[in-house]
Amino acid sequence: MPIVLASLALLAAVAALAISVMVLRTLSGSRRSTGEEALPEDVQGLRQEVAALRIEARDALRHLAVVRYDAFGDMGGHLSWSMALLDNGGNGVVLTSIHGRSEARTYAKTVTDWTCAQQLSPEESEAIDNAHA
Incomplete structure (x- = not known):
């Protein structure tokens, strides 16, 4: 049963990562039309966090x-x-x-x-x- 719970937690983490990637793609699309300098600082910070998550996800049990x-x-x-x-x-x-x-x-x-x-x-x-x- 603990393995099932761990698997569910892993699936939830992967889902959260997928949502983050979707948001990043949406932001990337709007950046093309408005320019990166128009993005608020917190959005740029989120971009860096998503990039770091992508690096970590390479070794995730997927x-x-x-x-x-x-x-x-x-x-x-x-x-x-x-x-x-x-x-x-x-x-x-x-x-x-x-x-x-x-x-x-x-x-x-x-x-x-x-x-x-x-x-x-x-x-x-x-x-x-x-x-x-």
């Missing part, structure tokens, strides 16, 4: 995908899952939780350039592929 499945034949409900959390370069992590009858185990594998040095399960590969799409 490609997310979850694959739910039944890890064992005698269990139902798709309680096991694999989640890929990757940036634009395909760097990040794939998390897997295997739910059994009496326990659950969680695994994390590092992903670099959309590939992993460790062997991936079919579900982990699917999560990475879905995040890349």
Whole structure:
């Protein structure tokens, strides 16, 4: 559940960044007709902040995908899952939780350039592929 909340918070941050970019594009369009010197100081400050956010966003985990499945034949409900959390370069992590009858185990594998040095399960590969799409 904390991962779901973290994912939602990340999505909200990405949405806020998208709104900021839309505002910046609107301001850029009006700047062409009025000239940059006509912009108030606070707008120029906002521009600098948006530029800094763009630089930070390059490393943000923007490609997310979850694959739910039944890890064992005698269990139902798709309680096991694999989640890929990757940036634009395909760097990040794939998390897997295997739910059994009496326990659950969680695994994390590092992903670099959309590939992993460790062997991936079919579900982990699917999560990475879905995040890349």
